Amino acid sequence: MQAAESLTESQRHIKDAGTALRFGIPAAALLxxxxxxxxxxxxxxxxxxxxxxxxxxxxxxxxIGRAWVVTGVLKYAVNAERPDGGxxxxxxxxxxxxxxxxxxxxxxxxxxxxxxALLAAGFVAWSRxxxxxxxxxxxxxxxxxxxxxxxxxxxxxxxSGTLTLxxxxxxxxxxxxxxxxxxxxxx
Numbered sequence: 001m002q003a004a005e006s007l008t009e010s011q012r013h014i015k016d017a018g019t020a021l022r023f024g025i026p027a028a029a030l031l032x033x034x035x036x037x038x039x040x041x042x043x044x045x046x047x048x049x050x051x052x053x054x055x056x057x058x059x060x061x062x063x064i065g066r067a068w069v070v071t072g073v074l075k076y077a078v079n080a081e082r083p084d085g086g087x088x089x090x091x092x093x094x095x096x097x098x099x100x101x102x103x104x105x106x107x108x109x110x111x112x113x114x115x116x117a118l119l120a121a122g123f124v125a126w127s128r129x130x131x132x133x134x135x136x137x138x139x140x141x142x143x144x145x146x147x148x149x150x151x152x153x154x155x156x157x158x159x160s161g162t163l164t165l166x167x168x169x170x171x172x173x174x175x176x177x178x179x180x181x182x183x184x185x186x187x
Contacts, residue, residue: 011131018127021120022094026064026101028117032109033057039110052152059150060104066149067100068093069169071142073176083132092134092142098124099146107150121146161186 007015033056052059071093080090102121106114125139134142156163162185170179 007131014127015131015133018094018124018131021124022098025098025105025117025120025124026060029060029101029104029108030057032105032113033060036109036113038108052150056108059108060101063100063104063146063150064097067096067146070145070149071096073169074141074145077177080138083135086133089134090138090141091145092125092128092138094128095121095125095134095139095142096146096149099143100149101146103147103150158184160184 038056052062054062071091074091075088075093078090079088081087082089098121099118102114102117105117121143125143128134128139129136152164164183164185165181170177
């Protein structure tokens with residue numbers, strides 16, 4: 001384990017700004033659900049709480065929740081060492097939460113709002129590498145997790161009903177593991 005290097009004053013400011021945005025972007029997304037009209041008109045309230053397409057607040061909670069669970073499971077399953085010698089580097093939780101909020105804003109309210117949110121999330125990712133809390137691979141994985149958490153992998157209407165392929169968690173007596181869930185909703 002490496003000895004943790006002390007941060008310069010500039011790095012401390014970068015770290016603090018990244019942490020503030022890690023919470024601020026999802027908070028801005030929540031605020032947007034009260035103040036802005038969604039650009040999508042496909043809300044279909046499937047009745048399935050694990051699928052996107054409900055109210056904006058439902059979809060935000062689902063996206064943040066999915067990103068949080070997947071990130072947490074991977075952090076403990078992989079247990080990669082951080083550049084500063086700490087544990088649980090992969091993937092970056094700050095980055096996955098920031099990108100989950102930013103992608104929600106982009107998806108729900110369009111590129112006009114989404115572009116600044118995604119740029120702010122990019123700053124969070126950069127800040128984590130800059131202050132030596134994460135490697136580039138960690139923040140890239142966190143960004144992918146945060147963005148993908150806002151989308152159902154696949155949903156298709158068939159003659160028999162709605163077929164869905166989506167991420168899921170599977171538990172046994174001793175462990176919880178991520179996986180894919182296949183579901184057929186009959187009409």
